[in-house]
Amino acid sequence: MNERYRTLYGKLVRAYYSQEFEKTFEKMLEEDFTDTHEAREILGALCGVEIGECEDDYMFVQTLIDAMTKQRVREKIVQKVSVCPKDCENKEGKSKCQSVCPFDAIVRKGKDKWIDEKLCISCGRCVSACDAGNYMETLQFLPIASLLQEKKKVFAIVAPAISGQFGENVNLDQLREAFIKLGFTDMMEVAVAADILSLKEALEFNHHIKQEGDFMITSCCCPMWVAALRKVYNQVISNVSPSVSPMIAMARILKLLDPEVKVVFVGPCIAKKAEAKEKDLIGDVDAVLTFEELQVIFDTFNIQPQDLDGIPSIDYASKGGRLYARTGGVSEAVWDIVDQLFPEKRHLFSATQVDGMKDCKALLEELTEGKISASFIEGMGCKGGCVGGPKAIIKAEEGKRAVEKTAYDSAIKIPVHSEVLLGLLEKVGMKDLKDLTEEQSLFERTFE
Missing domain, CATH: 3.30.70.20 (Alpha-Beta Plaits)
Structure with missing residues (x-):
């Protein structure tokens, strides 16, 4: 976000909370823009809602406020x-x-x-x-701001890449308190759902890989990787795991446990906003914020996570789920489970990973030509994985180090050893691990 948009956005958020939105907005239209069309495009994107055509500035402001109050999050990303x-x-x-x-x-x-x-x-x-x-x-905080002000049940679910983004020594407990200060009911790690999907994909590996030459493509993390498969390389879709992403899985768990909950994903990725709007996923995630957007909001309300005591939470996530944030993390997480549950398949597990869309496309070209011998294929659209996302705050290498420290310090190393996680699965109706791969399960989607 360039400095101009950052300043405008901070003013809009502050004005919305201080009940001066209409006055501030009208002043912006008058003082900060010379072109009416450009003003409406920019301010509409900052407010993040669908507004349609408006005859004059007054109706534009009124329509915008109405759309934010009713959470009409803009479709176009x-x-x-x-x-x-x-x-x-x-x-x-x-x-x-x-x-x-x-x-x-x-x-x-x-x-x-x-x-x-x-x-x-x-x-x-x-x-x-x-x-x-x-x-x-499209920025999506303002459409949910009224829910936060009204103390509705709104959960922030944070991407594993959040480690280190808001300060080298800021931990997850401090971030949890920061979200609660903003008005969120609570904060949950998406790494919990990543653990569940690691279990699911290990089971799929066991079912799908019978001999040398068989392969499967992990689908769950990156919407850019999934888009490449669906738009260009759909001839290999039959080898793609039908898993939803950890973001969607976490949202579905929360909404199954409490249908009144609203869910806001927070991560380094713009494409996640588009994923939340896909036809077979719409309604699972109510809004998506980027780390960059969240930093502006923290600054606006003078919330300094590094100065907070933190609110401790149960350590649900394992090493593997937290490693999803960097290239190779999914492969490592799935391998750990295959190694534990299916030792007879160890010799068949050969993983290859690629990051950056140029290299993703090159690998998929080779795959369609039969030049790839790996049995487990992982792709991430950004260099370094999610830590290299376009809206990360720190450099990819710094993010990788922070993620690995959080992951390798995890009390739980492999999700099959987590009684808390297995208990969570039972709460959502999955009493046996094989339930994870049942058709129409909570954690599956189609690629039609």
């Missing part, structure tokens, strides 16, 4: 909000945004550019690449 003021083409004729787009979804239209929605996977690379701020992702 990445959008072009203003005309490119100047060319930034390189010698190959591509602009910065075009050069980073993994599926060539940014198309030139006269002197400007536009996003081809059929090709866009909402990865947000263009948002990060454009120095002028011509691209924005």
Whole structure:
């Protein structure tokens, strides 16, 4: 988020909580913009809601407030909000945004550019690449702000990559207190659901891999990896695990235990906002915030996680679930379980991992040509994995170190040894591990 948008967003959040939103918004329209269309595009993205066409500024403000109050979170995730003021083409004729787009979804239209929605996977690379701020992702805090103010049941579920993002020595207990100070009912680690999916995919490995040459593709973590499989390489879909992502799994668990709960995912990824809107997943996650967005909100309310005492919670997550945040983490987590439960399959487990969409596409090309001999294939759309996400606050290497410290310090090393986790599965109706792979289970999806 560039400095201009960061400032505007902070003002909007502060104004919403102080009951001065309408006055502040009208002042912004008058003082911070010269182009009405651009103002509506930018402010609509910052407020994160669907508004449609409005005749004048007054109706625009009123419609916006109504949409936020009713939590009409915007469907469109990445959008072009203003005309490119100047060319930034390189010698190959591509602009910065075009050069980073993994599926060539940014198309030139006269002197400007536009996003081809059929090709866009909402990865947000263009948002990060454009120095002028011509691209924005939809921010989703304001649509849930009224729920927080009213003390409704709203859970923050945090990605494993959160370790180290808000300070080198900030722990999960301090972050839990910070979320509760914002008005959330509680904070849960998505790593808990990652553990469950590791168990599920280990069971699938045992079922699917019978001999040398068999392989399976893990699907659960990265929406960019899943988008590549669905849009371009669907000939290998039959080898893809039908698992939902840890984000979706965690949300489904919470909503099954309490249907009144609202769930907000927090992570380093813009594409997760698009995943939450997919037809077979819609309704599981109510909003998605990025680490960058959360940092602005913490700053706005002067919440300093490093200064908090922290609120301890039961240690549900294992080493493996927390390692999902970096490249190779899924493979390591699944291997640990295969090694424990299916020792006769150890010799058949050969994992390969790839990160960054360029390398993901190259690996999938080789796979379709029969050039890959690995039996377990893991892909992550960002370099380094989730720790290298476009909205991470710290560098990928720092994030990796922080994640590994949290993971390797975990009291639980392998989820099959966690009585707490097995008890949680029983609460959601799964008394036997084999229930994890039943069709139409809580943790499965289709790729149609």
